[in-house]
Amino acid sequence: MSPKISVIHADITELAVDAIVNAANASLLGGGGVDGAIHRRAGPELLVECRSLGGCATGDAKLTKAYRLPAKYVIHTVGPVWRGGRENEATLLSACYRNSLRLALAHRLESLAFPCISTGIYGYPPREAAAIAVDSVVGFLDGQAHRLAVTFCCFSEADLQIYRALLNRPV
Ligand code: ADP
Secondary structure, three states: OOOOEEEEEOOHHHOOOOEEEEEEOOOOOOOOHHHHHHHHHHOHHHHHHHHOOOOOOOOOEEEEEOOOOOOOEEEEEEOOOOOOOOOOHHHHHHHHHHHHHHHHHHOOOOEEEEOOOOOOOOOOOHHHHHHHHHHHHHHHHOOOOOOOEEEEEEOOHHHHHHHHHHOOOOO
């Protein structure tokens, strides 16, 4: 496993990385969960910039500044709502990770933290979502020349255990 991939148990709004990823909704106008926490901590300027973006399709990603957050940028991505698994959810969730990474590399970022996209209000089963997250990130970065360190930021102890097992790290 690449040493540039790690997992931590933390509130993503406290991470001083180049970019944190927001599990946003298609309007990009804020919501609950991690989205609400990011907007609260970033301040109202983030919403002003988000309004100018015209929303975001599921699986896509868009970058903004991070304003009062300790990170430099926020990459907003829209995960799929879980509808039982037969509505392309896995492909769309993987696209969230890959498109966020693509943006990070395009902006020459060196550190990026992901929350567990879609596993809150959007209802994606946490184990399946974590496997997709890890496979997508490892698959995307594999063989690329890059300086990007990726952190999976788990808000719950349960997610931390899942990611540690997948990344083969001691519990
Ligand atoms: P979604 O709508 O994509 O399901 P949620 O925000 O409801 O998004 O949940 C996505 C994940 O973000 C969940 O695993 C939730 O526990 C986690 N989460 C919520 N708040 C934070 C936070 N401050 N930092 C990191 N992760 C968070």
